[in-house]
Amino acid sequence: MRRFAAAGAAALLLVLAGCAGGPGQGGASGDTPRIVVTTNILGDVVEEVVGDQAEVTTLMKPNADPHSFEISAQEAALLGSADLVVSNGLGLEEGLQQHLDRAADAGAEMLVAGEVIEPLAYGADQGGADDPHFWTDPARMVDVVDALEEELADVDGIDAAAVADGAAAYRDELGALDTEMTEAFAAIDPERRALVTNHHVFGYLADRFGFRVVGAVIPGGTTLAAPSAADLRDLATAIEDAGVPTIFAESSQPDRLVQALADEVGVHVDVVELFTESLTEPGEGADTYLTMMRANTQRIADGLAEPR
Incomplete structure (x- = not known):
């Protein structure tokens, strides 16, 4: 009996070893390559480009x-066994960086989107670090798609021609989005193109479409910071001086701080929710990158339009 048990165990280990795979071996789905993506915004773009040529795992949940x-530890292990890891970079995934560094040190193929675009720096008052929120500019997302197409073409088991078709189709979608945003924002009087949000997330959109970033309730480029009373007073003064009619609160963060600005400092403005750093569940208004950007464009245009 022990002989049969040992043989069975050995056979089971062989099966498990064959299924486990490793970098360049298609991960856990046999010969199907596996792409692991950190953020759900990039995950959506990768899925659109790669189609059925790979299994895409997105680590960041909606909202x-x-x-x-x-x-989890299991999800962290996926980074080391993926055929390609796609991350945002520029300091965005603060809670994930140690896992990404470990995967890179272990030899995983990495595409850091922030390294293939032309980054903007925060102002000197924010330390001058590079802004990681490049997806608010669809033109920079074209650069990401270009780099993704090139990386995917080198992954074993992926049909480069199929990926090229997917990338070309998605670039067309991004071009159409860019045109829609340009037309919608052109209708806003230049004097009213002023943005105030929970934190600094619209620098690329402002640069691309001619907006002024008046300020943010949370200082810096991370939601992990907190405003002081002096920060709120300074922002209130800037809002009043700029005549901002609307503050935009992010869907991944309650508008509590924005309301605190209005209540505690006495600024009276409308508060409009935007989808900025995360996609939503299906049916919640922003379950793809393209729908997210179109929803935000409409809300910004409406929020800053001349009163009728």
Whole structure:
């Protein structure tokens, strides 16, 4: 009996070893390559480009905060066994960086989207670090798609021609989105193109479409910071001086701080929710990158339009 048990155990180990795979071996789905993506915004883009050529695992759940979300040990292990790991970079995935560094040190193929775009720096008052929120500019997302197409073409088991078709189709979608945003924002009087949000997330959109970033309730580029009373007073003064009619609160963060600005400092403005750093569940208004950007464009245009 022990002989048969040992043989069975050995056979089981062989099966498990064959299923486990490793970098370049297609992960856990046999010969199907596995792509692991950190944020759900990038996860959606990767799925659109790669189609059925790979199994895509997105670590960040809908409606999560990319600055603070965490992953399980099992999910962390996926990073080391993936054929390609796609991350945002530029300091966005603060709670995930140690896992990404470990995967890179172990030899995993990495595509850091923030390294293939032209980054903008925060102002000197924010330390001058690079802004990680590049997806608010669809033109920079074209750069990400270009780099993704190139990386995927080198992954064993992926049909480069199929990926090229997917990338071309998605670039067309991004071009259409860019045109829609340009037209919608052109209708806003330049004097009213002023943005105030929970934290600094719209620098790329402002740069691309001619907006002024008046300020943010949370200082810096991370939601993990907190405003002081002096920060709120300074922002209130800036809002009054700029005549801002609307403050935009992010869907991944309650508008509690925005309301605190209005209640405690006495600024009276409308508060409009935007989808900025995370996609939503299906049916909640922003379950893809394209729908998210179109929803935000409409809400910004409506929030800053001339009163009728």
